[in-house]
Amino acid sequence: MALFTPLRRWQPAFRPFSRQPAGRRLLALTERVVKGPLFGCRMCGNCLLQETAFICHMACPKGLRNGPCGGVNNGYCYVDPTRRCAWYLIYERSRRMHREHKLLEVLPPVDWDRAGTETWGEVVRVARKAGFRKIFIPSAREGKKLGEVLEEKIFRPIRQPDWWQGDSEYHPPAVTEPQSALERELRSGRFVITAEVTPPLSAATGRLKEKIMLVKPWVAAVNFTDGSSAVPRMSSAACSSVAASLGVDPVLQISARDNNRNSLQSLAIGANAMGAYNILCLSGDSPRVGPAPRSNMNINDLDSVQMLWILRRMRDEGIYLDGRQIKNRPRIFLGAAAAPYAMDPAMQAIRIRKKINAGAQFLQTNLVFDPDSLDPWLEQMDKEGLLDKVFILAGVCPLKSLRLARYLNDNIPGVNVPEEVMRRLADAGDHFAEESISITVENVEKLRGKRGVSGVHIMPLGWEEAIAQVIDRAGLMPGLITP
């Protein structure tokens, strides 16, 4: 791929921040000349080629380091639909090379101090520090494979610095008490309803409060999007604070697009002060899909897996990323997004397992308009033993208009509105609203019967009034709302 598309890369090559000694500059130049054409390397200085089946993940416009976002569309990137998704290619090649296990390790964000510098010299420096004897003698005497010793003594320490220490293991939450009303409700085993309220475009909170109060009697928690579609509006944090003041359990959505490692940790601490204990980690829509003039389209500082890893460690180990201790650890119930239709179920399972390992306790899925089409994904999750480790809330939407149905089907990656639904809505005429509610109720009822689905997440897309009707007609018990 890299050899044929060198001029279509999204990010320019990185340069070091400080002047390097002549020898290292020469080495960096050699590395650039060799790895650039071969792998599309941009000299991020934090090389992951061994983990990514020798395809540079920096070809991803978001620079995601732990797998694809939910925008993969038939293997193509939604940010630039003319290009294959870098991570899709990595998954495909890893499978062919039987290196899928390498995709599970939670990899650190870029250490920007190293950006633009050479990485080959680092291998020699770490080997020297570890002691060449300790590397080669055990492999010769104890019959250990040289590759394994090199991995353990050299490559892993380079890849996983002390401040990160990522691995491929599942880390169950260290806290036993439910961290939020939503977690308590999910643990109770009842079928749970959450809803999404779109933050307002204006500074006035009157309409926002009305919407929150409209859904309050029916749901266990309310999500507030964080600049969805890269459109600025009231922040998820401000809306969460308003919701908490009204006695509603908010789900604070944090998008990696508009945050970095510092703001994420500050937000998580501040969220507790506001009464927001549920945090949903997202990579976020690319500014490319937002309005012009577009904001920074460089790579993100973090991806959603890294966000989960950082927040879980803040809660369970009481440490900031830089190692400082947190005296009063934040209460956090951690969530992530899932896009069941983005790739085939086996590939999806790798991505979901990684999110769960990193800390995700609940998943909210993309919109589901055909519940039976969710089965292959659920079966794969079941086969891999993931269903018992996470609560799944399937996304549903009462469609407000036929135009919206067509828009979602044609423009949102991973959303498929079946022909049958389109036909029913088109034939409904004056009874459109009634028919749309009926379709949503049928979907909720089907989802309710599926093993592994703990509830539904209703995204009314501006039709909040429909929520009460859906829940009432589906005969669901209104959710608890006390945070």
Ligand code: SF4
């Ligand atoms: S932005 Fe998403 S879809 Fe595009 S290359 Fe990156 S991971 Fe793949």
